[in-house]
Amino acid sequence: MTRIAVVGATGNVGRVMLEVLRERRLDDDLVLFASPRSAGREIDGRPVHVLDDGADLTGIDIALFSAGASTSRAWARRFADAGAVVVDNSSAFRRDPEIPLVVAEVNPHALRGHGGIIANPNCSTMQLMVALAPIHRAVGIERLVVSTYQSVSGTGKAALDELDAQTRAAIDGREAPEPSVYPDQIAFNVIGAAGSFPDGDDHTDEERKMMFETRKILEDPEIGVAVTCVRVPVRVSHSESVNVQTREPLSVERAVELLRDAPGVALGPPDVPPARWTPSPLQAAGRDEVFVGRLRRDESHPSALQMWVVSDNLRKGAATNAVQIVELISGDRVPV
């Protein structure tokens, strides 16, 4: 029996992690950890342990971290040293060249020879990679221009509460409470810079993640990535408007064939033209697939296509991929 620790079990992603582990029957021997704020809590009858110097890390086979980068930096190596394989959902290790950054359907081979810590990509990158890897393998991707429509759950529970409180005030005709999580009101509004700006940078950290992680996962430092990350008043699922310029021309028909066979991708029903099928965040919420719609020629460029990529940011964008990595390293599907 595999003992799996979930670190950050009470957060947005942590709770979905527990759901996905249950669905995939990996929940026989779970150990839950959270910050001291959650001391004394239980989830589904399981005690939530506080992650502090008294925490018992022995006997843990796999640890799924989703408690933010600072917790990962402080604790992931200690779990690994105690014998666990860590799958980390934070940004702490993604840029480390020694640490594999893995999308289960895209680059499972990168798991080979891991050193005890494996990084789970950022949610916005994750869904993009599932949709684009088949195209990159077939004809090569030259440049991407992406604009995102990211949901509030990606920021955490306090952000969802802020959306709810502001929405209720607006709909009741009251003054909305001052934003505290976001720099501007999110209810009935759009924030054209998701994430925060690293010192001296013109792009947000969220945009930098997509630029860097795309190249690392597709193992191609030459891919150009122009991205604008935007927060929208949606609870769950990120959407992305994607312009893909390929190295060799690619017809829509061939792209549909490639994506029809791609693991983890959902295209529309056969009677709806791929350019017209428009999956929505509500439709993708609670699902594991990456939905690809609006697939059409870009008439402004001889070798570019446009598409609309939607996926549940808490599931495939985080928890589901982490659990798929657990299956890959604990099963015999990819020998590591």
Place this chain on the structure above:
Amino acid sequence: MTRIAVVGATGNVGRVMLEVLRERRLDDDLVLFASPRSAGREIDGRPVHVLDDGADLTGIDIALFSAGASTSRAWARRFADAGAVVVDNSSAFRRDPEIPLVVAEVNPHALRGHGGIIANPNCSTMQLMVALAPIHRAVGIERLVVSTYQSVSGTGKAALDELDAQTRAAIDGREAPEPSVYPDQIAFNVIGAAGSFPDGDDHTDEERKMMFETRKILEDPEIGVAVTCVRVPVRVSHSESVNVQTREPLSVERAVELLRDAPGVALGPPDVPPARWTPSPLQAAGRDEVFVGRLRRDESHPSALQMWVVSDNLRKGAATNAVQIVELISGDRVPV
């Protein structure tokens, strides 16, 4: 005294049209028209006339149409034949090569020699042109990749009611009422295809408008336009994530200079870097300017910039521009 008729006075744009006419002191002699549904209504003490075969069109100097393309096709020429200059806010005449399509700050010269009907551009094109014309004039625009975040008021009053009803249901934990205006729920959701699909087309009519109108207004059929039009749960103001590839390289500093001097454009405060200033729909609502933020280099292309363009779709995107055209043709600012 100029007698101005407002056709479609009770709609979303019509009501803002009356506001803007009042602000600009052009409301001394107004005649209001609407469909038979509004028979007997008054707005600010003025009777709303029904537009039917009994309507009296004599003595009208200028007619502002915002009652949809079919009303414009049926009535605009009759108003013009009766002696009025028609400024039409629908899509009915925009593609007619004989009819000027005018953004007041961009191509007022196109008004010269008009034949009684002038077309007001689509709201999403309007704000884009105000932001891009100074750049096009300076270095030429080669190609645009645009993703929009369009507000619900652009669809009309029934759409705003649908957003409200669905939002209230969702926030109260009830099942949302079935969508009737949009093909999918709009509250807490995003619809990745704004507009509808013309027969056999892979792009929506809204996307086609931006592609066609951009080239007509900038008078350059060579500009490539890739666009995805998306509806978001925002009440007023459209946002646009814009990637501009120019014919000659353009530095961010020079772009800021060009836009700082451009009429109708609002940049951020001088102490905020142009790449970080992030205007929002709520901030732009009720204002006449086009707000340009997130202005930064696109690192994936030697001559491309990225920007975030936000404007009130009912004001500059429709009513304000129509009234500016009235000022241009009735004043002496542009001799026509």
